[in-house]
Amino acid sequence: MTQESVQLLNHFYLILNQKTGLVLTRNQHGNLKSRLLKLFHEFSINEESLESVLSENPAAYEKILEEVLINESYFFRNEDHFRVLREIIFPVFADKSSFSKEKSLRALSVGCSTGQEPLSILMAFYESPAYKSAGDFHVDAIDLSKQAIVTALKADYNRMQCRGLTSVLKEKYFKPSGTGTLKPDAGLLEKISYVHSNILNHELFEGVYDLIFARNTLIYFDDVNSERVKQKLIRALKPGGYLFLGESEIGWGLGERVQPMKFNQSIIYRKR
Numbered sequence: 230m231t232q233e234s235v236q237l238l239n240h241f242y243l244i245l246n247q248k249t250g251l252v253l254t255r256n257q258h259g260n261l262k263s264r265l266l267k268l269f270h271e272f273s274i275n276e277e278s279l280e281s282v283l284s285e286n287p288a289a290y291e292k293i294l295e296e297v298l299i300n301e302s303y304f305f306r307n308e309d310h311f312r313v314l315r316e317i318i319f320p321v322f323a324d325k326s327s328f329s330k331e332k333s334l335r336a337l338s339v340g341c342s343t344g345q346e347p348l349s350i351l352m353a354f355y356e357s358p359a360y361k362s363a364g365d366f367h368v369d370a371i372d373l374s375k376q377a378i379v380t381a382l383k384a385d386y387n388r389m390q391c392r393g394l395t396s397v398l399k400e401k402y403f404k405p406s407g408t409g410t411l412k413p414d415a416g417l418l419e420k421i422s423y424v425h426s427n428i429l430n431h432e433l434f435e436g437v438y439d440l441i442f443a444r445n446t447l448i449y450f451d452d453v454n455s456e457r458v459k460q461k462l463i464r465a466l467k468p469g470g471y472l473f474l475g476e477s478e479i480g481w482g483l484g485e486r487v488q489p490m491k492f493n494q495s496i497i498y499r500k501r
């Protein structure tokens with residue numbers, strides 16, 4: 230790689246960080262650099278024009294941002310989380326009357342990507358023995374990638390996007406669309422509200438969520454922003470609510486307001 234390309238990329242990382250809070254250095258993978266350079270070429274971006282193109286050409290900015298965001302997700306990713314949800318957390322909520330026919334539960338999926346995570350949370354709910362005594366359940370889901378939100382709203386999953394789904398769950402909650410793809414039942418989709426937003430600037434009310442999933446998303450932040458987001462998520466949890474993080478995101482920046490709980494291989498945080 231030429232010295233100019235290195236400089237151009239470093240300049241881009243700086244602007245991206247200022248615009249979104251994202252940090253790339255820890256997460257650069259595979260051939261991201263060459264894909265970015267290809268896009269810079271497509272939009273005739275050089276050192277001099279970089280700043281103006283990113284601020285004056287929204288289509289170019291969006292295409293480049295999408296290249297950076299890794300929307301990798303699959304159903305029941307970290308199966309242990311969903312088993313704990315189904316077999317332990319929902320029954321505990323039911324015992325404590327956190328939900329009843331009158332009260333509803335609310336979850337948040339941060340970095341929901343193309344929808345597999347919020348759909349898995351909902352299926353874990355319906356598969357839980359506690360469901361029978363439960364009231365309504367709603368999942369708010371946000372992602373910085375517009376493309377991921379468009380795919381989530383389309384909710385038409387091909388074979389690759391369906392990985393993690395058992396044939397029993399496919400049969401129970403999905404319908405074939407006729408072109409080899411599967412569509413979740415409307416009853417599931419109407420329980421999810423998708424929003425295109427950056428969690429760093431996204432306003433969350435205090436104490437409204439019973440469950441927050443923020444898995445494999447905080448890796449995009451530097452330590453300062455990661456801690457800011459973690460504190461924001463903890464504030465948004467109800468006392469007694471649970472926070473699920475990705476395996477590489479646990480362990481620090483959470484403070485005294487949550488208690489780590491070990492379930493098998495997974496650590497899940499309960500707000501005191």
Ligand SMILES: C[S@@+](CC[C@H](N)C(=O)[O-])C[C@H]1O[C@@H](n2cnc3c(N)ncnc32)[C@H](O)[C@@H]1O
Pocket residue numbers: 298299300301302303306339340341342343346371372373374377426427428429443444445446449
């Ligand atoms: C690797 S995916 C993880 C998806 C899902 N949580 C899972 O664990 O399967 C990370 C997602 O976080 C989203 N993301 C990254 N930074 C974000 C931010 N600042 N606000 C909201 N979403 C963000 C990305 O667009 C991507 O869809």
